[in-house]
Amino acid sequence: MRKNVIVIGGGSSGLMAACTAAEKGASVTLLEKNPNLGKKLILTGGGRCNVTNNRPEEEIIAHIPGNGRFLHSAFNQFSQYDIMHYFTSRGIALKEEDHGRMFPVTDKARTILEAFIDELKRRNVQVQTKATVERINYENGKIVGVTLDDGTVIPADSVVLATGGKTYSRTGSTGDGYRFAKYVGHTITELYPTESPITSSEPFITERVLKGLSLRDVALSVRNKKGKTVVSHQMDMIFTHFGVSGPAALRCSMFVHQTKKRDKVDEVTMALDVFPNSSIGQVEQDLQRLIRETPDKNVKNGWKDLMPERYLLFGLEQAGIDPDQTLKSLQPKDIKEFAQFAKAFTFTANGTLPLDKAFVTGGGVSTKEVNPKTMESKRQPGLYFCGELLDYNGYTGGYNITGAFVTGHTAGMHAAVD
Structure with missing residues (x-):
């Protein structure tokens, strides 16, 4: 039976999760509270979007000093080289700069965002912007959908939380995901600014x-x-x-x-x-x-x-x-x-x-309570996490966005097929 998957958050990890879940056959709805998708994505890499890093996996993990080892299983399913192929196979030429940093040849983050938007359209993902999720709905311990702040109810079999951390609050990263995670019993480790x-x-x-x-x-x-x-x-x-x-x-x-x-x-x-x-x-x-x-x-x-x-x-x-x-x-x-x-x-x-002036949020949903192979909550079946919401963080240089794409792909895939 085709699963209904809702992805909350249209940033780097949410875009990858939505595209992947749709590619795996799910009926996907992507909800974004901003008027446009990828508001933070187009700021990354100085507006050029450092999509990943062309270093071996172990080196990338070493450059994610905050719980980077949690990402090993996800890397085995979708690596930095898969990220590069994801974009090049969609007609986006990439170039390597110092320290292995990979950028689109256009030097425009919008090129990456537009690739995702094209993929969302091609996969018939329902995109709703200006859509703020009020709560995730449960019945008998199972996820049944979400309710928006205007009262709209959208049914779902699984939900991917890709709401980001608390940096760049002007982009909508206001910590909503922590509230949803706490509601089902997740531990939120202390949040602190990194790359600040x-x-x-x-x-x-x-x-x-x-x-x-x-x-x-x-x-x-x-x-x-x-x-x-x-x-x-x-x-x-x-x-x-x-x-x-x-x-x-x-x-x-x-x-x-x-x-x-x-x-x-x-x-x-x-x-x-x-x-x-x-x-x-x-x-x-x-x-x-x-x-x-x-x-x-x-x-x-x-x-x-x-x-x-x-x-x-x-x-x-x-x-x-x-x-x-x-x-x-x-x-x-x-x-x-x-x-x-x-x-x-x-x-x-x-x-x-403070966090609002930092590039990355340290802390977040405890990785001990998330299945590293699927990104599914150990507390609530059908609830998946990806990106900066999770308690891992890396250095600048393409490491954080690599983590976002890797966890987004893993969460989207398993939300669709498990």
């Missing part, structure tokens, strides 16, 4: 000493209260008026929250290394070589090629060195102090920007 700029109340931040300064290919680390490195990312970063941002900071952000919670502290220590490919001994040798080569130059000119001028002057101040003194007047302790600054300038972070 990091905040700090250090004087050099609040006084905007380094605001707007970008640093290339540096290592930014989060340390625990014992001084051990929790995580380190070697990428670009930028100082802001509230803290630090850029790729390195975004990747460290979830660990700021986790370390604060684990160590029961209000602030965590960050460490910044501007010479991540050199040891501190090598840095000291480089400083001494520059002193030998131009002993009569003042420090700010003699060392000006080491790093951006503002960071150099800031570092000299941190090390107690007068930027106008000559290189030959520097003492061994001065060189050691500055090398230490270059390799491990430490500052405190007190958190991140």
